[in-house]
Each structure stands twice: as C-alpha cells, then as structure tokens.
Amino acid sequence: MSKTVNIIGSGISGLTAGCYLQMCGFKTEIFEKHSNPGGLCTSWKRNGYIINLSAHWIIGSGKGSSFYKLWSELIDMESIKFHNHDLKIDIQLNKNKNGSNIFHLYSNLKKFEKYLIDLSPEDERTIRQFTKHIRLLQKFDLPPIDKKQSLFPTLFNNLKKIKYLEILPIVYKWSRQTNVDFAQKFKSPFLREAFSLLYDDEKVKMLVFALPLAYFDNKSAGCPIGGSLIIAKKLEEKYISLGGKINFNADVKKIIVDKNKAIGLIYNNEQISNSNIVLSTADWHFTFFNLLNKEYRNKDTDELSKSKKYEVFFSSMLFSIGIKKDLGYLPHFFRFPLKKEIVSPDGTIYKRLEIEISNFDEVIVPKGKTLISVNLYTKNGDYWINLRRTDFELYNKLKNDFCNLIIDAIGAYIGKIKDDIDMIDVATPATIQRYTNSWKGSTQGWLPSKNFLSSTTCAFNLKEVKNFYYSSHWSTAGGGLPVVIKNSREVTKLICKNNKLKFIF
Ligand SMILES: Cc1cc2nc3c(=O)[nH]c(=O)nc-3n(C[C@H](O)[C@H](O)[C@H](O)COP(=O)(O)OP(=O)(O)OC[C@H]3O[C@@H](n4cnc5c(N)ncnc54)[C@H](O)[C@@H]3O)c2cc1C
Known part of the structure; x- marks a missing residue:
C-alpha cells in the first residue's frame, strides 16, 4: 500500500512537491489555509483589472534554461504564454549622454552591447569582456540537473563538475564583486552612474545581475501573460490529475509528533x-515556531530566527492604479528620481520610484486602459503587520495617505492621472502575511548572504523528528520560483530514498 503524505501549503512548493510525490507512488493530500492555490505566486481581480503580485519574470519560461526542463516535468510550458521584454528597465540618471539622461537596460545582449559601446567607445574592452562573460554563463546548463546531484545543492557544489571549471573564475569573481565595484571599471561617468544605480541605492552582487541578463537574453525569463495565478492553476490541475487531493480553507494548527515521529x-x-x-511547505518561521513544539528547535533554527546567518528578504507594498486611458506609449518599466523623497509610515525613505506599465498584457489590463504598478520594498514589514492588528482604522488611513503621495509623485512625472483613476488596490506586508503566513511579509524567504555561493539555509529534514520534512523558498536563500521547484524535486528524492522508493526522473 502507498505511504501517505500530508503536505502543508499549496504554494508552488506544495503543489510541485505534491506532483513529484504522486508520480513516485505516494498518496498525498494538501492542506491549504487559503481558498486558492499559489500562496505568494498569485494574482487577483479588481474592477476589470488583474493585479499580479508575484512572478514578473520566471526563469525557465523558455527552452534556453535548464529550468525549462524542470517546469516541463510538471506542466506543458507551451500552454502558457510568456512575454519577453526587449527592455528590462529605463533608468533616469543625473548625468546626460548624447542629449539624454535615460539609461536603457536592454534584455537583448547584442543590442545592449552595441548601445553601451555607442555611449562610450573608450570602454569597449570592458563592455565586450562583460558581455563575453555573460555569453559564457549562457553556454552552460545552469544549474545542472542530473540524477547524481547533491541533495543539498549549492551553486558551488554544482560548479565543481569538470565541465563547469571554465566559468568558475567568473562565478567566483562576480559572486564577490558588486555592481558598484564593477561600475568603477568604466571611464564614462554616465556608465559609472548607470551601473551604480542598477538596483537603486542597493549594492548587489554582479552574479545576481548577470545571471538574469543571461536568461533574459535567451528568452527564458518571461512574464506570464494573465498573471501569476495561471502558473498555480496549471500545477493544481496537474496535481489533481495525478490523484492528489487539496483541502482548501484548512488552516493547520499543529504537526502531531509521537515518540519523535511525525504522524x-x-x-x-x-x-x-x-x-x-x-511535509511542510508553509512559512519557515510558522512551521518551526507554531506548528512544531519548542523542543524540536535546534541551534540552526535559533540562529536563523535571530537573523544571524541570513537576513529576511524584503517585504513589499504594491500599489496598483487603474487609469481610464491608454498610456501604452510609456516604457513598460522605468525608474526616476523623486523631486522630494517619500517617507513611508514604516520609516523607509524612497528617493526614486519604479513604475510598471502592464499594457503589454491584454489579459490583465482592459482595452484602452492602463495598469500602473509601483512595488516598494521595505525591511520593516512588521510595522504594517502590527499596525493592522492593533489599529485597523489607522492602518487604513496611513495606507490611503501613502497611496495618495505615490499617485501625486507619478502624476508629477508622467502628467496628471488623478481624474482618470478607476481602480486603486494597495497590498501591504500585512496583506502578504495575512494570506500566506509569510514571516515579516517576506516576499522571497531569506536574502542571499554575503557568501553568495553557499545558499542552503535549512535542511530538508530534522534528525529530532522522523518522517517530518520541510521545503519551500525559505530552504535556499534568494527564494523565487526556480528555487522552489528545484527544492521540491530534491525533497521528493530524499523522501523516496528514505522510503526505499525510486525517484522516477
Ligand atoms: C511581490 C513579489 C514578487 C515576486 N516576484 C517574483 C518573480 O518575478 N520571479 C520569481 O521567480 N519569484 C518571484 N517572487 C517569489 C515567489 O513568488 C516565491 O518565492 C514563491 O511563490 C514561494 O513559494 P512557496 O510555495 O515556497 O511559499 P508560499 O507561496 O509562501 O506558500 C506557502 C503556502 O502555505 C500556506 N500556509 C501557510 N501556513 C499555513 C497553515 N498553517 N496551514 C495551511 N496552509 C498554510 C500559505 O497560504 C501558502 O499557500 C515574488 C514574490 C512576491 C511576493
């Protein structure tokens, strides 16, 4: 008789693990507190528009990445429409070059290379070396997927394989060097400013910039047309077709452990x-601090909870504004400096705004209209979570006042929009936490540490509790959908091994 597995959570981790486990001969059931699948990977309807919370780009959307093979083990990727942007973002700088202060970050490497050289012929050598290294990264199947892969893979483990030696120096260098360090290589002040501001004022490891660019260029980091929920619905369909069962509105309160065994x-x-x-695929903190009893916390859990090894990934405020006219002539994504800094009620100071114009997706934006989204990252998600709990009225007031500031700032840049607004939706860290239990409203689990190469944060099992497993975007720093699907595959392998079953892929 098949062994039974209770899975907590129907986010992408729960759904993908459910599919793999069903395929390997287990009888599984998912328990989800919400009424919909997807967890953070979701979108919702508002007044004719669809608000897309997550997945603005999914690595593996096209055949140029090994993640495509992973996704294709579970869903027919050809049945989902992806949009591949020609331009990643337009960034307004202080400096001017050739009569413009806008820096175009193109997704197409050839176009980007030509654009950079046209801007600064004296930097040609640096530019060509940069694009050559990205092309080299593209030649390799990153991350490699095979049967002998380590159970707790890190990028470094993967790269030890002989055929990856060629890219090891680049990966090593770019996992230490930030975009701001790299920017200093340019002679052109315009390019120096542009590369320093790639991530606003954040310093980000070059690998975090270069890898996505490699994926964007080979059209394997597309945006799902119709919103993120489409991905979750496809996986739900697959899971049900494999015989899985999902219990929605099933809020798990405790994992039952008897004689150190999860039962x-x-x-x-x-x-x-x-x-x-x-198998818990729910929020890491909720699992170890609410679902399991105190005695099963160990040194690793304590260190993680005190952010000693990794910081919690930013939470986010998502402002979605529907406009009754077509502003599709604007770039789909741009960032500009604010005339006056905006201070969030949670204390975060914003010097620039990033605006997304979603008109490239006719499913989420009604014809002739425009959906403007502003996603503001915050490290102080707890402020909104606590305020909503303690003073709901004030929470709503501050949220609305903040939204008005954002609308004024957008209007000051693209022209007055106030009179044409027909939809406003504001999601705060409290919204994220309320729907998914995500600790501090984290959007992607843990932030990658300084040592980018070792990114496994917590093991898939606990030696203190037999038959209990944990896997989600919290299991590998950086999170995101590719991490999630890879971890679900890995935890299934481990469960198969411990139960003497063959992992079928
Ligand atoms: C604003 C935003 C933008 C993003 N952009 C991208 C992007 O462009 N590309 C990308 O790859 N990734 C992106 N991500 C990240 C990606 O969405 C997540 O990493 C991924 O969806 C996490 O999946 P998960 O299943 O591990 O966790 P979750 O989605 O958190 O799923 C956990 C599930 O468990 C359920 N649950 C929790 N507690 C309980 C309980 N007690 N009982 C029952 N059920 C419970 C929750 O309701 C939820 O459904 C983004 C995320 C956000 C929020």
Whole structure:
C-alpha cells in the first residue's frame, strides 16, 4: 500500500512537491489555509483589472534554461504564454549622454552591447569582456540537473563538475564583486552612474545581475501573460490529475509528533489527519515556531530566527492604479528620481520610484486602459503587520495617505492621472502575511548572504523528528520560483530514498 503524505501549503512548493510525490507512488493530500492555490505566486481581480503580485519574470519560461526542463516535468510550458521584454528597465540618471539622461537596460545582449559601446567607445574592452562573460554563463546548463546531484545543492557544489571549471573564475569573481565595484571599471561617468544605480541605492552582487541578463537574453525569463495565478492553476490541475487531493480553507494548527515521529496534523477546529509522512511547505518561521513544539528547535533554527546567518528578504507594498486611458506609449518599466523623497509610515525613505506599465498584457489590463504598478520594498514589514492588528482604522488611513503621495509623485512625472483613476488596490506586508503566513511579509524567504555561493539555509529534514520534512523558498536563500521547484524535486528524492522508493526522473 502507498505511504501517505500530508503536505502543508499549496504554494508552488506544495503543489510541485505534491506532483513529484504522486508520480513516485505516494498518496498525498494538501492542506491549504487559503481558498486558492499559489500562496505568494498569485494574482487577483479588481474592477476589470488583474493585479499580479508575484512572478514578473520566471526563469525557465523558455527552452534556453535548464529550468525549462524542470517546469516541463510538471506542466506543458507551451500552454502558457510568456512575454519577453526587449527592455528590462529605463533608468533616469543625473548625468546626460548624447542629449539624454535615460539609461536603457536592454534584455537583448547584442543590442545592449552595441548601445553601451555607442555611449562610450573608450570602454569597449570592458563592455565586450562583460558581455563575453555573460555569453559564457549562457553556454552552460545552469544549474545542472542530473540524477547524481547533491541533495543539498549549492551553486558551488554544482560548479565543481569538470565541465563547469571554465566559468568558475567568473562565478567566483562576480559572486564577490558588486555592481558598484564593477561600475568603477568604466571611464564614462554616465556608465559609472548607470551601473551604480542598477538596483537603486542597493549594492548587489554582479552574479545576481548577470545571471538574469543571461536568461533574459535567451528568452527564458518571461512574464506570464494573465498573471501569476495561471502558473498555480496549471500545477493544481496537474496535481489533481495525478490523484492528489487539496483541502482548501484548512488552516493547520499543529504537526502531531509521537515518540519523535511525525504522524499527522491538526487543522481548523481540532480536525485530525493522520499520515505516514508530514511535509511542510508553509512559512519557515510558522512551521518551526507554531506548528512544531519548542523542543524540536535546534541551534540552526535559533540562529536563523535571530537573523544571524541570513537576513529576511524584503517585504513589499504594491500599489496598483487603474487609469481610464491608454498610456501604452510609456516604457513598460522605468525608474526616476523623486523631486522630494517619500517617507513611508514604516520609516523607509524612497528617493526614486519604479513604475510598471502592464499594457503589454491584454489579459490583465482592459482595452484602452492602463495598469500602473509601483512595488516598494521595505525591511520593516512588521510595522504594517502590527499596525493592522492593533489599529485597523489607522492602518487604513496611513495606507490611503501613502497611496495618495505615490499617485501625486507619478502624476508629477508622467502628467496628471488623478481624474482618470478607476481602480486603486494597495497590498501591504500585512496583506502578504495575512494570506500566506509569510514571516515579516517576506516576499522571497531569506536574502542571499554575503557568501553568495553557499545558499542552503535549512535542511530538508530534522534528525529530532522522523518522517517530518520541510521545503519551500525559505530552504535556499534568494527564494523565487526556480528555487522552489528545484527544492521540491530534491525533497521528493530524499523522501523516496528514505522510503526505499525510486525517484522516477
Ligand atoms: C511581490 C513579489 C514578487 C515576486 N516576484 C517574483 C518573480 O518575478 N520571479 C520569481 O521567480 N519569484 C518571484 N517572487 C517569489 C515567489 O513568488 C516565491 O518565492 C514563491 O511563490 C514561494 O513559494 P512557496 O510555495 O515556497 O511559499 P508560499 O507561496 O509562501 O506558500 C506557502 C503556502 O502555505 C500556506 N500556509 C501557510 N501556513 C499555513 C497553515 N498553517 N496551514 C495551511 N496552509 C498554510 C500559505 O497560504 C501558502 O499557500 C515574488 C514574490 C512576491 C511576493
């Protein structure tokens, strides 16, 4: 008889693990507190528009990446439409070059290379070396996927393989060097400023910039047309077709452990579901601090909870504004400096705004209209989470006042929009936390550490609790959908191995 697995959470981790486990002969059931699948990978309808929270680019959307093979193990990627942007972002700088202060970051490497050389012929050598290294990264199947892969893979482990030696020096260098360090290589002040401001005022490892660029260039980091929920719905369909069962509105309260063995879970009003194995794909903090008893926390859990090894990834405020006219002539993504800094009620100071114009997606924007989105990252998600709990009225007031500031700032840049607004939606860290339990409203689990090469944060199992497993975007720093699907595959391999079953891929 098949062994039973209770899976907590129907985010992309829960759904993909559910599919793999079903394929490997387990009988699984998912328990999801929300009424929809997808977790953070979601989108919702508002007054004719669709608000897309997550997945503005999915690595593996096209055949140029090994992640495409992973996604294709589970869903027919050809059945999802992806949009590949020609331009990643337009950044307004202080400096001018050739009569313009806008820096175009093109997704097409050839176009980007030509553009950079035209801007600064004296930097040709640096530019060509930069694009050559990105092309080299593209030649390799990053990350490699094979049967012998380590159970707790890190980029470094993967790169040890002989055929990857050629790119090891670049990966090593770019995992230490930031965009701001790299910018100093340019003779052109315009390019120096542009590369320093790639991530606003944040310093980001060059690898974090270069790898996505490699994926964008080979059209394997597209944006799903119709919003992120489409991905979750496809996976839900697949999971059900494999015989899986999803219990929605099933809020798991406890994992039942008997004699150091996980034997089931308690959900909603003391309802019990027994199983041979329990896999949590829910929020990391909620799992270890609410679902499991205190005695199962170890040194690693404590260190992680105190942010000693990794910082929690930023949370986000997502302002979505529907406009009754077509502003599709604007670039789909641009960043500009604010005339006056905006101070969020949570204390974060914003010097620039990033605006997304979603008119390239006719499914999420009604014809003749425009959807403007502003995603503001914050490290102080707890402010909004606590305020909503303690003073709902003030929470709503501050949220609305803040939104008005954002609308004024957009209007000051692109022209007055106030009279044409027909939809406003504001999601705060409290929204993210309320719907998914995400600790501090984190959008992607943990931030990658300074040592970018070792990114595994917590093990897939606990030696203190047999038959309990954990896997989600919190399991590998940086998070994101590719990490999630890879981890679900890895945890399934481990569960198969421990139960003497063959992992079928
Ligand atoms: C604003 C934003 C933008 C993003 N952009 C991108 C992007 O462009 N590309 C990309 O690849 N990734 C992006 N991400 C990240 C990506 O969406 C996440 O990394 C991924 O969806 C996490 O999936 P998960 O299943 O591990 O976790 P989650 O999505 O958090 O899923 C956990 C699930 O468990 C459920 N749950 C929690 N507690 C319980 C409980 N007690 N009982 C029952 N169920 C429970 C939750 O409701 C949820 O459904 C973005 C995320 C955000 C928020």
